[in-house]
Structure formats: C-alpha cells, structure tokens
Amino acid sequence: MQVHTTSKPNRTKSPSTDCQLDLARLLKDELVEAGLTEVDLDENGYVMATLPGNAPAGAPVIGLLAHIDTSPDAPGDGVKPIVHRGYEGVRVELPLNGTVLDPESMPMLKKKVGHDIVTTSGDTLLGADDKAGMSEIMTAVKYLAANPGLPRPTITGVFHSR
Numbered sequence: 001m002q003v004h005t006t007s008k009p010n011r012t013k014s015p016s017t018d019c020q021l022d023l024a025r026l027l028k029d030e031l032v033e034a035g036l037t038e039v040d041l042d043e044n045g046y047v048m049a050t051l052p053g054n055a056p057a058g059a060p061v062i063g064l065l066a067h068i069d070t071s072p073d074a075p076g077d078g079v080k081p082i083v084h085r086g087y088e089g090v091r092v093e094l095p096l097n098g099t100v101l102d103p104e105s106m107p108m109l110k111k112k113v114g115h116d117i118v119t120t121s122g123d124t125l126l127g128a129d130d131k132a133g134m135s136e137i138m139t140a141v142k143y144l145a146a147n148p149g150l151p152r153p154t155i156t157g158v159f160h161s162r
Helices: 018-034 107-112 128-146
Strands: 037-041 047-051 062-067 082-084 117-119 155-160
Touching: 018 037, 018 047, 018 128, 018 155, 047 128, 062 128, 128 155
Parallel strands: 062 155
Antiparallel strands: 037 047, 047 155, 082 117
16 A cells, blocks of 8 residues: 655644645554554644553553654655565666666665665655654554563554654
C-alpha cells in the first residue's frame, strides 16, 4: 500500500497536509486491531498507543517514535520502488531523471555489497527514512501484543507529522 505523505514547505499547522492524516488513521486502526491500549490520534496528527508490559514494577517505559511525513524536497506521490538484489558495488543508474547512485561519491554504498537495496525510479522520494521505522515499530508491537507471554516493559509508540 502506498500513502502519499509529503510535507508542505513553510507549514503553518501540524500535520502540514491532510494526506498525512490518512496514514495516521491507518496506523491508529492497526494499533487498535493489534490490541494496544490508550490509542489516540490528536488534532495535530500525533498517533499514540501503549502496549502494557509484564516486567516487574519499576521497569522503565520504552518509547518508540517515528515520523509520518516525508520531505517536500522531491515529489512523494506515485513512488515506484525498485529492489536491486545482491548489490554488486557498482554505479546504479535509476531509470528516470538521470539519477545515478555512485559508490565513489556515496561511500555508504560500498558497505552494502551483497545486500538488497531499495531505490525509487529516480523521479520521486522513496520516503524510507521513517516509513521503514514505522514498519519496524508496527511489526514489533504487533508481534509482542500477539505473544503476551514474552517478557517486556511497557512500550509507548508515537507517530508524528511535521
């Protein structure tokens, strides 16, 4: 599923666009369905939920947070993700707009040899910087909620927009 969540430059409110609320509503529904408590979506687009813990009294509460929005620096609608399997450490030429990922100018790529990497087609922003974070948080809390016998502290999740 794709949800367009590009922020509006020079925002005057939070969330800066109504499309960010679309994703916030989906997150809220999934958290309720997973059985979390105190699930709330406020007027500023913040989604908050609690997964009660079963750790001894006095255990710390763990907070997990991620942002819903994506940067307005590039288009974020109509994203076409491309998975590059078993990256070989070479230049990656994306099919649109002449975008090239070059390990000589992006040394981080050299550490990804053999890994699968995900890019866009070159004309949009992938938005994975925190949509991946949202996915990780949702996967973790859903798993823990479905397995109540696993020891855990109380976990509070927060998703926000800019």
